[in-house]
Amino acid sequence: xxxxxxxxxxxxxxxxxxxxxxxxxxxxxxxxxxxxxxxxxxxxxxxxxxxxxxxxxxxxxxxxxxxxxxxxxxxxxxxxxxxxxxxxxxxxxxxxxxxxxxxxxxxxxxxxxxxxxxxxxxxxxxxxxxxxxxxxxxxxxxxxxxxxxxxxxxxxxxxxxxxxxx
Numbered sequence: 001x002x003x004x005x006x007x008x009x010x011x012x013x014x015x016x017x018x019x020x021x022x023x024x025x026x027x028x029x030x031x032x033x034x035x036x037x038x039x040x041x042x043x044x045x046x047x048x049x050x051x052x053x054x055x056x057x058x059x060x061x062x063x064x065x066x067x068x069x070x071x072x073x074x075x076x077x078x079x080x081x082x083x084x085x086x087x088x089x090x091x092x093x094x095x096x097x098x099x100x101x102x103x104x105x106x107x108x109x110x111x112x113x114x115x116x117x118x119x120x121x122x123x124x125x126x127x128x129x130x131x132x133x134x135x136x137x138x139x140x141x142x143x144x145x146x147x148x149x150x151x152x153x154x155x156x157x158x159x160x161x162x163x164x165x166x
Contacts, residue, residue, distance in 0.1 A: 032151070046131060050123040059087045060113060060121045063097050069108040096120060 018026065043054030052060070062073045074084040088111055091097045096117035099109035113121065136144065 028150075028154075042131065046127045047124050049127065050120040052120060052124060055083075056087055056091060057121070057124050059084060059091060059111075060096060060117055060124075063088075063091075063111045063113045064118065064121060066112065067110050069102060069105065069110060071108060073111060091117065 040054045043057060047053055047057045058077050059073060062068065062076055068076070070085050070088055071081050073088070074081040077084065088097060088099075092099060094116075095114055098112050098114050100112050102108050102110045
């Protein structure tokens with residue numbers, strides 16, 4: 001056996017056998033990760049004219065909901081609290097969000113969108129609407145609803161597994 005064949009044999013030997021469902025899920029997960037990267041890049045392009053990034057846009061949009069702490073925003077977005085804290089501090093420094101007293105917790109301030117933050121968010125959302133309309137036109141809404149439902153179900157399963165293991 002030559003060296004290349006030997007290396008390929010070792011790789012194939014170390015690969016676990018999966019079920020058809022396992023192979024399908026692995027392909028789904030890889031596709032979802034690749035899609036997430038493309039969506040983040042597109043979000044960065046959409047947010048750039050407003051001087052923002054996808055991550056900052058997500059925080060601004062969540063802050064618009066009102067009366068959420070940094071930890072609550074992080075949980076909503078599925079991000080680490082420390083990362084969201086860094087983003088909110090920068091956004092506060094730029095006057096796009098403001099911290100307010102939290103009657104439920106003395107140290108965990110509430111994050112609120114400012115007027116300037118709402119204006120920047122509006123610029124991004126106008127660009128995003130045209131972008132989403134263009135891509136959405138390529139699909140039947142039932143296709144997108146079905147894809148979203150599968151993704152939501154997978155997220156629910158993963159979240160449940162995190163809670164039970166943590």
